[in-house]
Structures are given as C-alpha cells and as structure tokens.
Amino acid sequence: MQFQQLLYFVAVAETRHFTRAAERVHVSQPSLSQQIRALESELGAELFSRARGNIGLTEAGAALLPLARRILADADTARLEVQELAQLRRGRVRLGATPSLCTGLLPEVLRVFHDRHPGIRLLIEEGGSHDLVRQLARGALDLALIVLPLPPGSPALTTVELLQEDLVVVSAAAGKAPRRPVRIADLRDQPLVMFRHGYDLRELTVAACRAAGFEPGFTVEGGEMDAVLGFVRAGLGMAVVPSMVADRAGPGFRVTPLAGPGLRRTIALAHRSDVAPPRAARELQRVLLESRSL
Amino acid sequence: MQFQQLLYFVAVAETRHFTRAAERVHVSQPSLSQQIRALESELGAELFSRARGNIGLTEAGAALLPLARRILADADTARLEVQELAQLRRGRVRLGATPSLCTGLLPEVLRVFHDRHPGIRLLIEEGGSHDLVRQLARGALDLALIVLPLPPGSPALTTVELLQEDLVVVSAAAGKAPRRPVRIADLRDQPLVMFRHGYDLRELTVAACRAAGFEPGFTVEGGEMDAVLGFVRAGLGMAVVPSMVADRAGPGFRVTPLAGPGLRRTIALAHRSDVAPPRAARELQRVLLESRSL
DNA sequence: ATCCACGATAGGCGTAGCCTATGGAGATCA
DNA sequence: TGATCTCCATAGGCTACGCCTATCGTGGAT
Structure with a gap:
C-alpha cells in the first residue's frame, strides 16, 4: 500500500472516472490504472466496479474510502505540523x-x-x-x-x-x-x-x-x-x-x-555538544549573539 | 512520505536504536538510515537527535510520532477490512x-x-x-x-x-x-x-x-x-x-x-453483464448452482 | 592505547512506477 | 449498419528509488 495509490483511489472514487482522476492527480491515465490495479491486487479485492461510463465503488472500495481519506489527511497534518515546527511558527525553547x-x-x-x-x-x-x-x-x-x-x-x-x-x-x-x-x-x-x-x-x-x-x-x-x-x-x-x-x-x-x-x-551561551539544539533554540541563540552588538 | 518510512521511523522512536530498529523491520541498517534521512529531508526537519548511545526524538519527531502510528494503524485496518469482505467474513448479498x-x-x-x-x-x-x-x-x-x-x-x-x-x-x-x-x-x-x-x-x-x-x-x-x-x-x-x-x-x-x-x-440466476457481482454474491450463486445437483 | 559498538557513507543491482503509443469495447450519431 | 468517439486496459521502454554488502569514522569502554 502506498500513499499515491490511496490518493489515486480517492480521486477515482470522487470523480467516478479514471481519465479525469488521472488529470486531477497529474499522472497519465495508464499509470493511475496500474496503481489502482496494484492496490486491488495487494488488498485482494476489486475496489471499483468498472461498468462503462459508470465507475462505482465495490463494497471493499466503500470500506476503504474513509480510511484512505483519513490516512491522507493525517499525512498532510504531519507535514504541516513538522513544517510549522521547523519554520518556528510553533515550538518552544x-x-x-x-x-x-x-x-x-x-x-x-x-x-x-x-x-x-x-x-x-x-x-x-x-x-x-x-x-x-x-x-x-x-x-x-x-x-x-x-x-x-x-x-x-x-x-x-x-x-x-x-x-x-x-x-x-x-x-x-x-x-x-x-x-x-x-x-x-x-x-x-x-x-x-x-x-x-x-x-x-x-x-x-x-x-x-x-x-x-x-x-x-x-x-x-x-x-x-x-x-x-x-x-x-x-x-x-x-x-x-x-x-x-x-x-x-x-x-x-x-x-x-x-x-x-x-x-x-x-557570560556564555552553552548547549550540548553531542546534539544540535532544536531549530528554535538555534534561532534564540542567534538573537542573543546579535544583541551583543547593540 | 512513504509507509515504510513511517514504519522505520516508529521503530527507531520505540527502540531508540537504529541497528535494532533495522532488525525489527527486517531491513539492513543502512537502508533504514537512508529512509529516515529521506523522510527528514522531505519534511524539512530532523526527527531524531543522534547522540551517541542515546537516540531521542526532536520536537518534530515527537509531533510526528502519534500521527505516524495512527496512519500505520489505519493502513492495517484497511487491509483487514477489505480482506474480511473478500474472504466473506463480512458483507451482504x-x-x-x-x-x-x-x-x-x-x-x-x-x-x-x-x-x-x-x-x-x-x-x-x-x-x-x-x-x-x-x-x-x-x-x-x-x-x-x-x-x-x-x-x-x-x-x-x-x-x-x-x-x-x-x-x-x-x-x-x-x-x-x-x-x-x-x-x-x-x-x-x-x-x-x-x-x-x-x-x-x-x-x-x-x-x-x-x-x-x-x-x-x-x-x-x-x-x-x-x-x-x-x-x-x-x-x-x-x-x-x-x-x-x-x-x-x-x-x-x-x-x-x-x-x-x-x-x-x-428459473435462472441473473446478474448484470457489465459488472462482476460482489464476491459474496458470486459465492451465493455458486451455492445455488450447487443445490441444483442435490 | 586498543577495541568495540553503532551510525554514516559508497557503490552496485533489481525493480517499481511513470511515460508514450496503441488496443479494444461500448456508446453515439449519421 | 458502419464510422467515430470515449475511455479504460495493455505493451514496452526508461529512470529513479530502495535495498543490499562492504567499509568508514567516531565516540565510549576496557
């Protein structure tokens, strides 16, 4: 199971359309089809009923959809949180x-x-x-x-x-x-x-x-x-x-x-030698050293 | 971000040890190190403080850990659910x-x-x-x-x-x-x-x-x-x-x-030609046809 | 001083995922 | 009915990524 497979899966589930889903996730349609197939094969169940012009979720697909959405949302949250910490929008010193x-x-x-x-x-x-x-x-x-x-x-x-x-x-x-x-x-x-x-x-x-x-x-x-x-x-x-x-x-x-x-x-600034201080601490150190020249 | 990266990350976070974590997830230690690095690089933050003999989570790592656990748990749940449907332990006809x-x-x-x-x-x-x-x-x-x-x-x-x-x-x-x-x-x-x-x-x-x-x-x-x-x-x-x-x-x-x-x-059994019936329906069909010979 | 433990680095290999091109099967319309 | 269109599946080739083994570098212990 891979993140992009879940992403493609959700895209197909929401558009009910392989070609349009491929456009939405910016891959070629065959790549998307292949990944969906791979996911289905790994899970051991068809996820979509591929009726001409009417793509629908199977039971298995319906069961997977909410979990896939949550996994993707969690991944986004993780990226955001870590980024905020790194960009000093959150954290502590x-x-x-x-x-x-x-x-x-x-x-x-x-x-x-x-x-x-x-x-x-x-x-x-x-x-x-x-x-x-x-x-x-x-x-x-x-x-x-x-x-x-x-x-x-x-x-x-x-x-x-x-x-x-x-x-x-x-x-x-x-x-x-x-x-x-x-x-x-x-x-x-x-x-x-x-x-x-x-x-x-x-x-x-x-x-x-x-x-x-x-x-x-x-x-x-x-x-x-x-x-x-x-x-x-x-x-x-x-x-x-x-x-x-x-x-x-x-x-x-x-x-x-x-x-x-x-x-x-x-007076000196000190931190452990074996570990780099967190980003926010390094920034505070910078500000402290900068204050010296004022 | 990849599932195995999160898996490796959790393993390191829990063992506080790269080598042992690698054993736990059955990859070589360099592969694990490389994937952790890749994850850190993608997220733009160090996840571990690599002090000799004392690997610890950074703030970013601490923020990521619960989300990584949840993502992995959701993925497991997804596999299980779909499999249960496929194996006819759940579902409906x-x-x-x-x-x-x-x-x-x-x-x-x-x-x-x-x-x-x-x-x-x-x-x-x-x-x-x-x-x-x-x-x-x-x-x-x-x-x-x-x-x-x-x-x-x-x-x-x-x-x-x-x-x-x-x-x-x-x-x-x-x-x-x-x-x-x-x-x-x-x-x-x-x-x-x-x-x-x-x-x-x-x-x-x-x-x-x-x-x-x-x-x-x-x-x-x-x-x-x-x-x-x-x-x-x-x-x-x-x-x-x-x-x-x-x-x-x-x-x-x-x-x-x-x-x-x-x-x-x-009397005949009928289903749509354009869509394969769900697994459970196919099984019921089998049982029905089997009953004919009794 | 020597060794040990452990994580990082280097280099090579196989394959997974992506691409373009093409096939094939229902719909749609003349 | 046949031509065309739409749309998903298949085929083949390429790149890059993930994994491996082998080795290095460095703290900490004996």
Missing part, C-alpha cells in the same frame, strides 16, 4: 539563565525574539550555573546562559562567549560609600549583603575577598537579586553586583566601580 | 427472487449459505421477474432468481439456468378434481384462484388458457402464494402452481399434473 541575567539581559532579548516568532513558547529556568549545566546535560534545557569557566568535570558542552560584565559595588545613596573606585580590600569590615547559595556572584565575591586576605561578613544573607538590592537600599550594607544590574537598579543607589583589575565575569 | 422461489427453493439454500458464511447479511427482495430485472439493472440487487425468458427490452443481464419446474394444478382434497393428468383446456369453466398481478405464474397461466381458446375466470384474485393456497384448501377453486410449491403445501390438497406438454418454467 527551554532556556536556562542565572538570576542576574534573567533580570538584566533577558527581558529585552526575549521581547525581540517573541516579536519575531510569536508561536514559540519560552520556558525560562532560573538557576545557578552549576545547576544549569547539569540540566543541559540531562536534556532538560536546550540552551543556557552560564558563567565561564565551566565547573570542572562538566559534561561536553559547547560554549560561545556572549559578553563580559564588570562587577560593581552598590550601596545606599545616603550611605558613606566612597565615590572613587574601591579595591576589594576596602570591603574588609564593611557591612555586606549577600545572595543566597547558588548565585555564582556569591562564590565569586567570597573568593575575591579571600584572595584579598579576609573572610567577608554578611549583615543579611539569602534572597534573590531584587531582595538583595532592597536590603542595600534600606542601608543594611553594600553588595557586589553586575554593572548591568546596578545601572537598572534605579534611584536610591550609589554605584561604585572596583579599582584595579576589578572583578569581571564572562 | 442483495438477492431478488420470485415469491414462489422464496418459499420453495430459498430457505434451504440460504441456510446452507449462512452456515458457511455467518458474517454475510442476506437481503431478500421478493417480487415479480419484471421488477427484479429492473432492480438488477439499477444496481439495487446483486443477483436475482428470475423466470426465463427475460422480458423483451431487458438490460444486459447474464443468466444461468438453474432449474426447470413443472406447473401442476392444486385443488382441495375434498373437491372433485380428477386424479389423472388434466389438460389446460379442462380448466375451462373450472373455478380458479389467481395470484395478484406481478406473479409470473399469473401471466403464464392466463397465456396458457388463452392459447387453449378460453379466457379464465377467477373466483378469488389477488394475494400471495400462501393466501392462494389457503383459498384453494378452503375450496374456493383450483390454482396452477409450481410442483415444488404443491409438494410442500401439506395435507388438504390434491395435486394433479398437467397432461401433454404441460406447463414448465425455467
């Missing part, structure tokens, strides 16, 4: 990102992407780089924005550097924070507000303090980015955050750059 | 027969047929030969038991002689009917009970009387075979009926053969 990027970079980029491909659902997984890497490997994410370098022992991921961001110190506008760049060492004995475990920023900041020779102390600890900023504005202490976040934090903050080499972190 | 045959020949033959093919519905149309011929031509009947010769101007029908039956005179057992064969001419001035219009027996009997030089008169006229026999038994008159019917009529009747050439009629 599962994107992982660190909390700071979720508030900083993503909103604008996702808006652009959504405007271009309104049919694609965007599923955002907010988490630390470490968790994101694991989820990528598991196939639970298509794409993730992570902080380089990858933790040691990571599965095979392909990464593309997206941007580097400087870390800055934010404090309450009414506070006593200096305006000139500060060194990490200057943070010794300063009240600090710190993110919950899981934020790469936490590990990075703590490591920097230790490198400068002191163990930081936290007046408040835990909470997401917004909470931390709130604590800072309330005067509970300072915090080290990406400059991008600090810039958007609004009034009530004093932003102080870090002196010397400062602190930077490299 | 529309058989036309004259009233006398319905009561005489048919019950036994239909019982035999039904025992052999319990899935076939038997639709019996009782009517005069003339009507039956018209219904055959219209395609409303597959097969009919008619009286030969065909009326002039009949459409193209193929007939097979089935049997010849003698006509006899039945009368009430208590009546004065002679026991020796009678001639048609002897029926002059005898009270006759006659079938309704439409019975071929009526035309035949009346024609025979006229040929013998008289116009028959009827004491009762109309009614089906059973009614006529009832009138005869009640002593209302005699009737000319097929010997087969007379034999089964039971007690209360005297059966008198007709002398000389007598009256015979030829």
Whole structure:
C-alpha cells in the first residue's frame, strides 16, 4: 500500500472516472490504472466496479474510502505540523539563565525574539550555573546562559562567549560609600549583603575577598537579586553586583566601580555538544549573539 | 512520505536504536538510515537527535510520532477490512427472487449459505421477474432468481439456468378434481384462484388458457402464494402452481399434473453483464448452482 | 592505547512506477 | 449498419528509488 495509490483511489472514487482522476492527480491515465490495479491486487479485492461510463465503488472500495481519506489527511497534518515546527511558527525553547541575567539581559532579548516568532513558547529556568549545566546535560534545557569557566568535570558542552560584565559595588545613596573606585580590600569590615547559595556572584565575591586576605561578613544573607538590592537600599550594607544590574537598579543607589583589575565575569551561551539544539533554540541563540552588538 | 518510512521511523522512536530498529523491520541498517534521512529531508526537519548511545526524538519527531502510528494503524485496518469482505467474513448479498422461489427453493439454500458464511447479511427482495430485472439493472440487487425468458427490452443481464419446474394444478382434497393428468383446456369453466398481478405464474397461466381458446375466470384474485393456497384448501377453486410449491403445501390438497406438454418454467440466476457481482454474491450463486445437483 | 559498538557513507543491482503509443469495447450519431 | 468517439486496459521502454554488502569514522569502554 502506498500513499499515491490511496490518493489515486480517492480521486477515482470522487470523480467516478479514471481519465479525469488521472488529470486531477497529474499522472497519465495508464499509470493511475496500474496503481489502482496494484492496490486491488495487494488488498485482494476489486475496489471499483468498472461498468462503462459508470465507475462505482465495490463494497471493499466503500470500506476503504474513509480510511484512505483519513490516512491522507493525517499525512498532510504531519507535514504541516513538522513544517510549522521547523519554520518556528510553533515550538518552544527551554532556556536556562542565572538570576542576574534573567533580570538584566533577558527581558529585552526575549521581547525581540517573541516579536519575531510569536508561536514559540519560552520556558525560562532560573538557576545557578552549576545547576544549569547539569540540566543541559540531562536534556532538560536546550540552551543556557552560564558563567565561564565551566565547573570542572562538566559534561561536553559547547560554549560561545556572549559578553563580559564588570562587577560593581552598590550601596545606599545616603550611605558613606566612597565615590572613587574601591579595591576589594576596602570591603574588609564593611557591612555586606549577600545572595543566597547558588548565585555564582556569591562564590565569586567570597573568593575575591579571600584572595584579598579576609573572610567577608554578611549583615543579611539569602534572597534573590531584587531582595538583595532592597536590603542595600534600606542601608543594611553594600553588595557586589553586575554593572548591568546596578545601572537598572534605579534611584536610591550609589554605584561604585572596583579599582584595579576589578572583578569581571564572562557570560556564555552553552548547549550540548553531542546534539544540535532544536531549530528554535538555534534561532534564540542567534538573537542573543546579535544583541551583543547593540 | 512513504509507509515504510513511517514504519522505520516508529521503530527507531520505540527502540531508540537504529541497528535494532533495522532488525525489527527486517531491513539492513543502512537502508533504514537512508529512509529516515529521506523522510527528514522531505519534511524539512530532523526527527531524531543522534547522540551517541542515546537516540531521542526532536520536537518534530515527537509531533510526528502519534500521527505516524495512527496512519500505520489505519493502513492495517484497511487491509483487514477489505480482506474480511473478500474472504466473506463480512458483507451482504442483495438477492431478488420470485415469491414462489422464496418459499420453495430459498430457505434451504440460504441456510446452507449462512452456515458457511455467518458474517454475510442476506437481503431478500421478493417480487415479480419484471421488477427484479429492473432492480438488477439499477444496481439495487446483486443477483436475482428470475423466470426465463427475460422480458423483451431487458438490460444486459447474464443468466444461468438453474432449474426447470413443472406447473401442476392444486385443488382441495375434498373437491372433485380428477386424479389423472388434466389438460389446460379442462380448466375451462373450472373455478380458479389467481395470484395478484406481478406473479409470473399469473401471466403464464392466463397465456396458457388463452392459447387453449378460453379466457379464465377467477373466483378469488389477488394475494400471495400462501393466501392462494389457503383459498384453494378452503375450496374456493383450483390454482396452477409450481410442483415444488404443491409438494410442500401439506395435507388438504390434491395435486394433479398437467397432461401433454404441460406447463414448465425455467428459473435462472441473473446478474448484470457489465459488472462482476460482489464476491459474496458470486459465492451465493455458486451455492445455488450447487443445490441444483442435490 | 586498543577495541568495540553503532551510525554514516559508497557503490552496485533489481525493480517499481511513470511515460508514450496503441488496443479494444461500448456508446453515439449519421 | 458502419464510422467515430470515449475511455479504460495493455505493451514496452526508461529512470529513479530502495535495498543490499562492504567499509568508514567516531565516540565510549576496557
């Protein structure tokens, strides 16, 4: 049984005419006749009663017709569905990102992407780089924005550097924070507000303090980015955050750059190396990389 | 898109393994790979993520899978249905027969047929030969038991002689009917009970009387075979009926053969010449012809 | 480092499906 | 009745596709 045989069969059943059916399906009449014969022979029953000038369905033909129609319709549906997925009219992308990027970079980029491909659902997984890497490997994410370098022992991921961001110190506008760049060492004995475990920023900041020779102390600890900023504005202490976040934090903050080499972190796009990401994920990756040059 | 491509696709989706899928569908692994590629290329999307040792469906593949399954299931159903029809496990025969045959020949033959093919519905149309011929031509009947010769101007029908039956005179057992064969001419001035219009027996009997030089008169006229026999038994008159019917009529009747050439009629099976009857009808025809030799 | 498992690639073969040309059998009309 | 027309079936040839075997390439395991 072949699709074109069913197609020809339906055409003959509907036109009650071999020649006209052949025209309708764009094959020569003998080819159509031959295929109908082949179908009949395979099924072991005549499908049409071939009376001169009055072609009609046999019982077997009548039984086959609705099934043939449904099979052809399903095949069309299949083509359409897959095409829509391929053409980004439908689908989804599962994107992982660190909390700071979720508030900083993503909103604008996702808006652009959504405007271009309104049919694609965007599923955002907010988490630390470490968790994101694991989820990528598991196939639970298509794409993730992570902080380089990858933790040691990571599965095979392909990464593309997206941007580097400087870390800055934010404090309450009414506070006593200096305006000139500060060194990490200057943070010794300063009240600090710190993110919950899981934020790469936490590990990075703590490591920097230790490198400068002191163990930081936290007046408040835990909470997401917004909470931390709130604590800072309330005067509970300072915090080290990406400059991008600090810039958007609004009034009530004093932003102080870090002196010397400062602190930077490299944000990269990552996906599994062994599997090409879905079409929609590749497109989102493109949009993300494109956003870099804006 | 081809059926075997969908079959291979489902096999790979279910085994998550090209080599094992190839074994399952009994083709070589390269052939299967090639067909999957062809399908992917036609649909314009990858269907599988080919990670080492972990073949998985892409979104497109996931969208296709249920449709592919349904298409294949429908194809199987189609094969099965048509085969059941062809193998006489299902279906119907529309058989036309004259009233006398319905009561005489048919019950036994239909019982035999039904025992052999319990899935076939038997639709019996009782009517005069003339009507039956018209219904055959219209395609409303597959097969009919008619009286030969065909009326002039009949459409193209193929007939097979089935049997010849003698006509006899039945009368009430208590009546004065002679026991020796009678001639048609002897029926002059005898009270006759006659079938309704439409019975071929009526035309035949009346024609025979006229040929013998008289116009028959009827004491009762109309009614089906059973009614006529009832009138005869009640002593209302005699009737000319097929010997087969007379034999089964039971007690209360005297059966008198007709002398000389007598009256015979030829019963034949008829079907349209331009269309082969359905499988089930051909089978019924076979059983009918077979019954002749019993 | 070597081997193994597994999917991809290459090349050859047979046939299935399509084409054009033609046959043959009912309808139709002069 | 015969000529023509219509329409499906048949014949023969060509191409392309699907299948095969043999081999390669590459990750993962020993």
